[in-house]
Amino acid sequence: MAETRKAHPRRQREGFYAAYCQGQGIDIGVGRIDTFDGEDALPVPGIHTWDKDNGDATFMHGVANESYDFVYTSHILEHIANATLGLKNWWRILKPGGYLILYAPHRDLYEKRRELPSIWNWDHKFFLLPEDDDLPFTLGLKPLVLGALSAESLEIISLRTCDEGHTITDPSLHSDGEYSIEMVVRKRILT
Numbered sequence: 001m002a003e004t005r006k007a008h009p010r011r012q013r014e015g016f017y018a019a020y021c022q023g024q025g026i027d028i029g030v031g032r033i034d035t036f037d038g039e040d041a042l043p044v045p046g047i048h049t050w051d052k053d054n055g056d057a058t059f060m061h062g063v064a065n066e067s068y069d070f071v072y073t074s075h076i077l078e079h080i081a082n083a084t085l086g087l088k089n090w091w092r093i094l095k096p097g098g099y100l101i102l103y104a105p106h107r108d109l110y111e112k113r114r115e116l117p118s119i120w121n122w123d124h125k126f127f128l129l130p131e132d133d134d135l136p137f138t139l140g141l142k143p144l145v146l147g148a149l150s151a152e153s154l155e156i157i158s159l160r161t162c163d164e165g166h167t168i169t170d171p172s173l174h175s176d177g178e179y180s181i182e183m184v185v186r187k188r189i190l191t
Contacts, residue, residue, distance in 0.1 A: 003103060004030075004040045004074045006178050010164050017044055020099045020157075020184055023069030026050055028057050028090065029076030042072050058086045066095045074103040075180070078124045083139070087148035096189040099157070102145070102182070104128050106161055107138050109179035112171035114138065120174055130159055130181050141181050149185075157184040 004027075011017060026048045030041045041047055048068075055061050057073075058080050071090045080086040087100075094100055105111065107127035111118055116137045118124040127138040134140075142159055165177025 002040050003178075003180060004042055006165070007074075007103065007162060007180070007182070008043060010162070010178070020101055021070050021072070023098075024048070024067070025070040025072060026063075026068045026093070028060075028071065028073045029079075030074075040074065042074075047072075058082055058089065060089045060093055063093045065092050067093045068098060069095055070099045070101060072101040072103070075105055077102060077104045077141075078126060078128060081125050083126070083144060084148040087145060091149050091153075091187065094187050096187050098187050100185045100187065102141065102185070103162075104141060104181050104183075106130070106163075106179055106181045107134075109161070109163055109166055110175055112169070112175070128181055130161060130183075141183055145183065145185060153188050153190060155186045155188055157186050159183045 021042065021044045024046065025042065025044060027042045028050045030049045030051055041049055050057060057076060071094045073090065077083055077086065090100060105128065107129050110120065111127050114134065114137060128141050129138055130140065131142045132140045133143055160182050162178040162180045162182050166175060166179050167177060168175050
């Protein structure tokens with residue numbers, strides 16, 4: 001996948017990296033190579049990566065609590081059978097004051113259908129929309145996050161549809177450009 005690469009020019013223009021990707025971060029589900037040239041890693045200095053070779057992204061076994069200033073996932077959440085548990089563990093490894101950045105396929109831009117299975121990726125466990133559930137196959141990203149994490153511990157910074165360069169609406173053709181939901185959540189510093 002090259003979803004992070006597709007979002008890169010927009011994120012550079014918007015100052016995304018300077019705003020949310022400072023300090024030590026981890027890119028979950030990136031692949032084996034942690035360079036932007038070889039794979040689809042977040043292009044920031046010193047990014048750590050996690051993929052299947054490291055273990056199940058649902059649990060993040062071996063990663064200490066509050067280890068990272070930001071946690072980034074691109075097109076991985078929809079592959080997690082227990083998304084609530086995955087979110088809780090990604091939150092667990094995030095430092096207070098840090099950012100959880102979720103980038104996931106938007107059902108209506110990527111799938112262009114309402115029922116599983118995905119014709120583009122057979123491993124998708126569910127579809128996603130930004131705010132609304134459309135059960136039984138589609139979860140709203142915002143309600144999913146709010147249901148998984150303690151509402152008083154988070155602040156939603158951004159929730160948006162990213163469709164830059166998206167032109168293909170024919171459901172029989174794979175989409176082009178960005179076809180994703182981007183959510184940035186800040187972990188509050190509780191005293």
